[in-house]
Amino acid sequence: MATLEFVAAASHAPGVTGWPDKVAPATRQEMDAAYHELGRRIRASRLDLLIVICNDHGSNFPLDDHPDLAFVLSETHVGPAEWFTNWLNVHTQYSLTGAPEAGRLLFDALRADDVDLRELAGEVLFDDNLTIPTKMMGLAELGVPVLPLMHNTMIPPVPRERFCYDWGRRLRTAVETVLPAGMRVGILATGGMSHEPGGARYMLIDEEFDRRFLALVAAGDPERLLTEATYEAMEAAGAGGTAELQSWLIAAGAAGGGPAETLFYSPILEFRCGIGLVDWNVATTSPLEVAR
Amino acid sequence: MSLDRFNPDLAVHRLVQELKRDRILREEFERDPAAVAERSGLSAAEVAAIRGRDFKALFELGMHPFLLGQLSRLIFGTTEGTATSAAAEALVASLRGEDAPAS
Numbered sequence: 001m002a003t004l005e006f007v008a009a010a011s012h013a014p015g016v017t018g019w020p021d022k023v024a025p026a027t028r029q030e031m032d033a034a035y036h037e038l039g040r041r042i043r044a045s046r047l048d049l050l051i052v053i054c055n056d057h058g059s060n061f062p063l064d065d066h067p068d069l070a071f072v073l074s075e076t077h078v079g080p081a082e083w084f085t086n087w088l089n090v091h092t093q094y095s096l097t098g099a100p101e102a103g104r105l106l107f108d109a110l111r112a113d114d115v116d117l118r119e120l121a122g123e124v125l126f127d128d129n130l131t132i133p134t135k136m137m138g139l140a141e142l143g144v145p146v147l148p149l150m151h152n153t154m155i156p157p158v159p160r161e162r163f164c165y166d167w168g169r170r171l172r173t174a175v176e177t178v179l180p181a182g183m184r185v186g187i188l189a190t191g192g193m194s195h196e197p198g199g200a201r202y203m204l205i206d207e208e209f210d211r212r213f214l215a216l217v218a219a220g221d222p223e224r225l226l227t228e229a230t231y232e233a234m235e236a237a238g239a240g241g242t243a244e245l246q247s248w249l250i251a252a253g254a255a256g257g258g259p260a261e262t263l264f265y266s267p268i269l270e271f272r273c274g275i276g277l278v279d280w281n282v283a284t285t286s287p288l289e290v291a292r
Numbered sequence: 293m294s295l296d297r298f299n300p301d302l303a304v305h306r307l308v309q310e311l312k313r314d315r316i317l318r319e320e321f322e323r324d325p326a327a328v329a330e331r332s333g334l335s336a337a338e339v340a341a342i343r344g345r346d347f348k349a350l351f352e353l354g355m356h357p358f359l360l361g362q363l364s365r366l367i368f369g370t371t372e373g374t375a376t377s378a379a380a381e382a383l384v385a386s387l388r389g390e391d392a393p394a395s
């Protein structure tokens with residue numbers, strides 16, 4: 001069977017590549033080191049497939065017909081989309097090898113009545129959701145096939161926290177049952193932490209919420225995590241943005257709940273976003289432990 | 293800021309999505325936002341709000357804040373600058389009921 005060798009989560013924010021010089025040098029150095037470390041761990045995991053859970057920023061679906069989740073089945077993924085190049089200060093587009101065959105297998109295995117799961121191809125717009133991990137972790141240079149999974153975390157109604165966690169468990173089961181034997185698979189969730197893009201609290205970060213969320217993820221107690229880190233709590237910590245952390249809950253479910261290692265956190269006001277990176281270190285977690 | 297007012301059917305959402313994909317339309321919009329808004333099927337209230345850089349009005353009509361942020365960058369530009377973000381600051385000023393910058 002295929003095995004899950006890597007599960008991590010990392011914030012994306014346009015400032016990470018767009019205006020890093022605004023951040024205090026020591027903070028920037030520590031942040032860059034954490035992103036690079038996750039890139040190193042992806043390389044060390046010798047992955048055959050990396051599933052990147054990207055929340056869609058209202059770019060690829062009509063807002064009145066938005067799926068819960070969608071696998072991007074393109075042969076290659078090119079980004080950032082042209083309008084975002086200045087904003088992200090990424091002027092040379094990257095091209096990532098896609099994984100459409102694996103995506104179709106997972107799509108077929110994960111179709112269910114309680115989820116609006118779709119396939120997506122064609123001209124998919126990627127912004128900071130895929131660009132920040134790609135540039136900061138060197139995904140294009142690694143050459144590992146990437147399967148983006150677009151996740152609705154901002155267009156109501158969004159999938160709720162317990163569903164996201166449970167769906168992460170389903171994703172792991174599907175990875176281990178329908179993907180080719182011997183395939184080494186990683187999952188990277190991107191998004192969060194607290195921020196309110198486009199809202200009246202655009203310039204604010206809820207550091208207390210962020211640190212509490214990281215402590216919950218680090219504690220490895222899924223029930224407490226899901227009781228406290230609700231969608232409402234995320235919205236209260238920054239509407240329309242903080243709930244990107246629900247993608248972390250999919251990763252947490254796939255990882256079996258944790259505990260996760262925190263590599264970095266800083267409430268970076270210059271980015272208008274709390275920036276955090278965690279690794280569930282799943283390589284030593286057996287499938288049986290996850291199944292319980 | 294709550295999403296309680298969100299109206300997914302608001303025409304300005306479709307316009308912002310088109311502007312992100314269509315460079316030529318975007319250049320027209322940068323020259324004359326209200327003209328592009330008018331011919332894109334937006335309501336008179338939406339067009340008036342775009343003409344007046346009145347982001348608060350668009351929020352109250354039901355525009356999603358995330359796309360509101362993108363609209364502010366489509367109007368004020370995407371260059372972050374060295375110390376401030378004109379687009380973000382204009383948006384927050386409007387949401388707080390303060391005078392929006394003229395351009």
